[in-house]
Amino acid sequence: MPHISHAGAVNIEYSHFPVEELWEPGFEQRDDSPDFNTSDAVIVVPGRIIVRSRVQAHTVPVVLALSSQQGQAPGVGWELLASVAYRPVYSGRMAAFDTTNGMARSASEAVSAFGQQADPGEPAIDLDPSRTYDVQVWAQGRSDSRERFDDAAPGTDIEGASGLEAYLIVFTSSGTQEAPSPAAHESRRDRLARTHGRPPLNMR
Template identity: 60%
Template sequence: MLKISRVGAVNIEHGRFPVGELWEPGFERREQEPDFQAIEPVVVVPGQIVVTSRVQGHAASVVLVVNDREDEAPGPTWALVTSVDYQPVYRGRMAALDTMNGPAGPAAEWLEVFGQWAGPGEPFVDLSPIRTYRAQVWSQGRSDSRERFDAVTQRDEGAARDGFEMYVIAFVPWGTQAAPLPAAEEGRRDRLVRKHGKLPLNMR
């Protein structure tokens, strides 16, 4: 089984970008700030994988993949950055996200990954909520992206700030879990107690 998303372009700010699970109505939101002081190139929090770029601000192409084969490179020019564990917390709908602006838009060019050509578009992929995954982060251009970026901007401050890095995030099924369930619907009485600490006099 090989599922490949479209090629998105994430606008990276502050040297990082998330790949996050889209919240679904009825589920309790799982929002936790990643530890940006960590030295790992990829940080995981519930519902998100945050990738650290070597360039503070630029646009990078990103493709999301679900692949049954462990440690299979997207191609001969891709280097493995790291592997991390991820477990779905909603229904498993993953998207590559801009640092500040939600799901990434389409990239400008096609990209060959795992022997197939992926066209420009919004980068989404569906994980099974009853599986856990090993997320493998692959890159092109990362090893010297900062040096190339600095050289270009020193020559021309208005130079285009894209094309320095490309990423493939491959999710490999790793184990199983109970499917995350929506929170039970809260009744009016429970909502009032939670909000005010007790029921109004006319409802006691």
């Protein structure tokens, strides 16, 4: 049975939100920017999986899962949005984030997936950084979310809109890789020598 995270609430802005691998000191920090000039519903860059919503600004529940079975349907109402590949670049800790405001908060209610209840809490899981992963992004309510949003009463608070979509991101191991590792600790003397060509006089 898949391992599922708690259910988080993601505040979407600009019609997208990221699932990111948490950076830790010592690792080379990746800052690759996604290319939004595409019709793809899911975009992958090193360290991030970006999911694109059909609604510009709203709040959605998000659950992450780790499964040993590729393609297992999570239950009634879930539709497969995309399948992509992901390689851990840090230590493998994945979490759902708001578009601009940091890690997602706890959802207001549980989400059902794979016959389990994902209770409200932190939407995060731990991947094995020595593995590569196939990632399936499942959605609820997406097929007509924009239409339902447009049909809402005039004056509706778009930032507070909820219940339009839900997302489930499922990771399944697909192979192996050399696990990313942090750089070896560098002393102040060595750093200054590398920067200036030789160590300061008082450190020679």
